[in-house]
Amino acid sequence: MKLTRIEVFNFRKLRGARLDMSDKQTLLVGANNSGKTSAMKALRKFLKDRGGIDTRDVTASNWAAIEQIAGAWTQEAEADLSSLLAQLPFLDVWLHADTSELHHVAHLIPTLTWTGGLLGVRLRLEPKKGADIKAGYLAARGAAEALQPDGATANGFALWPRDFREFLDKRLKDLFELNAHLLDPGSFTASGAVSPPPLPPLSEGIGPNPFAGLLHIREINAQRGFADAGDGKGDDGELVHAASRKIASQIQPYFRKHIDPETEPTSDDVKALEAIHDAETTFNARLKTGFANAIEELEKLGYPGGLNNPKLFIATQIKPIDGLDHPAAVQYDISGGTSGVKLPESYNGLGFQNLISMVFQLMRFRDDWMQVGKFKSQAVTSDDRGIEPLQLVLIEEPEAHLHVQVQQVFMARAHKVLRNHDDLKKEDSAFTTQLVVSTHSGHIAHAAAFEELRYFKRELPGQGVVPTAAVANMTGLFGGDTLTQRFVTRYLLSTHFDLFFADAIIVIEGAAERILLPHLIQHHYLDLAAAYLSFLELGGSHAHRLRPLIEALGLPTLIITDLDAMAEVDKGGKVVKESALPCYGTAQTTANHVLKAWLPKLAEIDLLLAPPPKAVCHTAPDRPIAVSYQTPQTVTQGGQTKDITPSTFEDAIALANKEAVKEAGEAELACRMTRAFAEFISTAPTPQDLAKSLFERLRKSPDKAAFALDLLYIKDIKTLRAPPYIDTGLTWLASQLKSGEGAL
Template identity: 45%
Template sequence: MRIEFVEIANFRKLISTRIGLSADKTVFVGANNSGKTSAITALRYFLVDRERTSFCFNDFTLSHWPGIDGMGAAWEAAHVAQQALPEPEWDAFLPFLDVWMQVEENEVHYVQGILPTLDWAGGRLGVRVRYEPKDREQLQKDYLTARADARDLQTAGAALAEEKGQDAAKFQVAIWPQTLVEFLQRRVTRYFTIHTYVLDPSACVDPLHGRAQPQPLNGNEPIDGDPFKGLIRIDEISAQRGFGHAGESSIDEGEASGSGSTSRKLSSQLRQYYKSHLDPYESPDARDLLALKAIEEAQEAFNVRLGDGFESPLKEMHTLGYPGVTDPKLNISTRLRPVEGLNHDAAVQFVVPMQAGGASINLYLPEDSNGLGYQNLISMVFRLMAFRDSWMRVGKAQSKASDDAIIPPLHLVLIEEPEVHLHTQVQQVFIRQAHKILRNHDQLGAGSNFVTQMVVSTHSSHIAHECHFDSLRYFRRLPASEHAIPTSCVVNVGEAFGGEQETKRFVTRYLKVTHCDLFFADAAVLIEGPAERILVPHFVNSHAEFDKLAESYITWLEIGGSHAHKLRSLIEKIGLTTLVVTDIDSQDAAGFSAAPVRGADYTTRNHTLKTWWPEIEELDALLDKPEAEKSKDYAAEQFTLRVAYQCPIEIEFKGAVTEALAYTLEDAIVVGNIELFATLPGTGLIAKFRTAIADSADFAALSAAMKDALKGGSKAEFALDLLEIDNPSDLKPPKYIREGLLWLAAQLEQKQTELGLVAIAPVEAEAVADADAGDGVAA
């Protein structure tokens, strides 16, 4: 048994999204504000029982708010006109989570309460958990009453103004509630609750263009009780882990914190673990007898000492006439509980060995003295062990369980941003070992009777690179359509390559070796070689016209034109805006590398230009390609790709105006900056180019001289030398790079506009203070 996928609808940015879960671990990746946190929060709110009261109205997808207000306006119009009220039509707006599981026929005893039909014989099962009105008619009635009260108050204000002979506008204020949305921002927890429904596996269909197609309920009746009780155990480690000094913890140190507690103190977790699994007072066995005997003897000895210590104060009380003959006498005794030995800041200490006078001694520091990284790592690992042992009922947890309670066959563990405070190597170790820790039990391991599925959200490229592509789920931001807001869809990265295992292997290794942050970027720039890798970002940082790029999250991937096309399937799958900066790589009819010449039947050797875009091999056609046609729009995927390669430019050299055809980045830079290089001091290629400019009679001679110079020169050294130019803005980028970067800047500006069309209106301060509003964060 395992969760195959979940579908989240109408929850924050996730208007209709399917998220497939891997058999062991699933990692959510994506750029900022792409919906990763929304997905983890949805799983928590819908599945963790104690979190179900955490909903607030801001969890409803923003694009539905006008429709909800329209429904409220229709109610009010009918009510004012004394007509029959329209039926409350909430179904299209309600947040819900569909959980789809694969269950074997021999596991039917776990799922009897959610079987769709009596003849079900194994396979897919689905349950919908929906946040919906408790009583739709009562909600409608109370809203109309609130609106009537608001209108009456406005009328009274106008009458008062007329009575005082003042302008009625001075008495007109926005009385709550103006709309149904405004009403629910204060009252949603009063009128809404969680209900669950059985789904029909035969009506489950695949997503269309990345958008889930959840089935309608068609009048289904909700299930009584919790369908996941005894079926799924859910634990979580949230991003808010409360790290810092001991005084910052909001957890009462005298109370047991649950599995979802935000307490980061290891002593608190140890105390809870002790109570659950080790306490000798709970169903003692033979191994506990020695401990209980020692506690009893210590308690008796302490009682004797207490009696001696309080003898004088008690005698002094006798002078007050208490206790008298008939009064009960005072007796002071102690009760030792071993768990209290962990109820202090020094319960957990770190040992620091040191040498003093030739002797080895140990110094002890409290846990707060350890680095935040190790505190976080130790805390998370221990919580994973505690989750596992509570699930498997290790130690005293077995005796606490009721006789008829069964161990749920499925354990779902949610971990939010484990990389907090961890340096990169520890991040990688954690993601490699976390699932193994959750399975480190005699009944688990590689067995299939009990299944552990771990879901992790992260912003760390190091964690992403440590995971197999099949476990990555890329959250992609979708631009807003007209009169709507931006939403997100989820891409299974493992499906990007189809059956092309060789390409998948290359991309996996390449991304891991280069440590790129492709899965977290706003855009990608694929560049040809080390010189481009150095200089293209330098151009961006040195010229004000590229400021938009400097403000954006861009990943720079150094990959040659002969390999860039191998990233095609991945980039098209995740829909990432991409600029490919490459060389034209011209060759003559015999297939030998040659400087570009028009009308010579030359072609390009560049696989990206031949097979990806613009899918042209003839050199003349590439040179004549208009700039507007160098980009490719992916309408269905809603993103754009552009290629930038050396293009003809018109220059004046030695008194003659000519068309310059560059062959590499280096000669393109020189051609665009001839006046600068004519006097630029330096050695290596800079000196050779300076000499070539001085000695060449025309551009043809200069082109030949530059080609000869590049044969024996170091391109990377040349790029580094250019970084030392006193005024970086004096070095102009080649035309093809400049136009490509300006295109990318325009794309990102348009994208940011589309992703930010609607701002969330702040809830009134009065509403925040209202007890009915509940807690929540804007989507």
């Protein structure tokens, strides 16, 4: 048995989001404020807490429709609650079960014809029995209008409730409750738009907890409350040592459930209890002698005393748990086992505390689920079905305080810790563990399989006041193209996963762009400098392979690439194609796969450079994706001014920054290409000669990265300007972020 899909509707940022569940672990990734927390809160409130939903959890853009529904209510008309419920939060859970698991899911089977496979359950807010939502609201409104017939005062004061939301702010929990309904497995769609299937006719609720005895859910939330031993007091003056004892606080409940010798004692427990009894007896004897004088002095006062008054007696009672109830219950040996020097838990780094704490919690979740040790005799499920066949563990932001390497180790080991039990290691185990992790760390994402990622992307709603979010599933993203999938996943593994957390993506050709673009952006494109940009270094021969991924992410993406002009040349009677300086009207073609196969899907240089030169870069018609390549730029040389089309980023930036190149070429350690460029700029008689010299030098033995590094040595880096084609692209990208189209 396993969870197959969870769909969230009308909950915070998730107006309609689909979360396909991986068999083992599912990672929620995305930029800040993209909806990951909304998804984790929805899973907690619907599945773990089974309640606690309030008006702040309703998607903000839904309130206009909700107010319209409530505003149409009158005393005479019957309220259409179905429209209202469709705007309130609900959760669809799809799971897969075999016929052998019938005894677990019998209450979830919608028809007698079910023979294994999918089962669906909808958890939604519904009016409580006997609750009349319409009557209550109209009565409250009527009472307010009777006392304030003219409505709000000039200074904005109005009696409660001014609208339906204000009414629900106070009354939602009194009037609504969670209820579950069965879904028709035939309504499940493998792909396509996220849309809730209709409930079967005459559907009746089956209660707020349809997964009792079926789902064992546990959570490690983001607020784990670690503190350093030297923190002392918090802002409010209270001691914070309790917050730093995270592992110690976990040990006590684990001890009570699995180890406590007073619960069904074994032979080993008897020895421990006898030792505690002996210690208690010895300590009581010492207390008796120690307090003897004090008690005698009290008795001289006449109380307590006499025949009818009890004698004062002081004794101790030692419980096994008491030995763990102190700040130093957990200690670490810092001597390497040589001198036995130990320090309390709070004296370790926050990262180590977090790691050990999370791993211990995972162990505790597993042992509680499997009823390890003495817990089995204490465990009582709500319906006496024994151990739940499915465990769901939620972890928010495990990367807190952890070093990069530790983040990856934890992610690689977390699911294994949850399965480290004899009954869970078996291939045919009847128990399933699924892990859901939300993270902001590219290193955490790096440690997971590409197919396990679920990307949360921000979207502007068609109507409403706040952005909502959608989820992109990385599974099956490349279809049957295994070659492309292999390339993309290996490329990301060898570089980084930060594009899953970025505001925008810039795809570049090579090292020179990677070195200089951040400086150009920092000094001349301030809107972009304030954004989180992910640079993907890919040549024009490979960038198009990222197309499915980039389109799925939906982030504003600028592809900066080269024209890669090719011309036919007769060599000894054989016509061959070789690279050429871009020139309009000479029947050149491009060798760049991005330009030919993606954007703008043109191969002829004449069409790519069609006069007049385009004022903006080519953009995708339905996505925030644009490509920018070399276009004619005005060059003045030897008293002549002419439009020149460069061939690469390096000659383009040289033509746009001639003085900077000359300065860089004068440096003692400047590379040969930088010195050659500087010489051409000083001696070339015309713009055409300069462009040709730069192009030939680039063909000869390009040292592009060294050239870019030399430019970093110039006195004022702010004087360096982007070539026109890059300026056009960066300006477009800044407008996308500023206007809110795409990510923001």
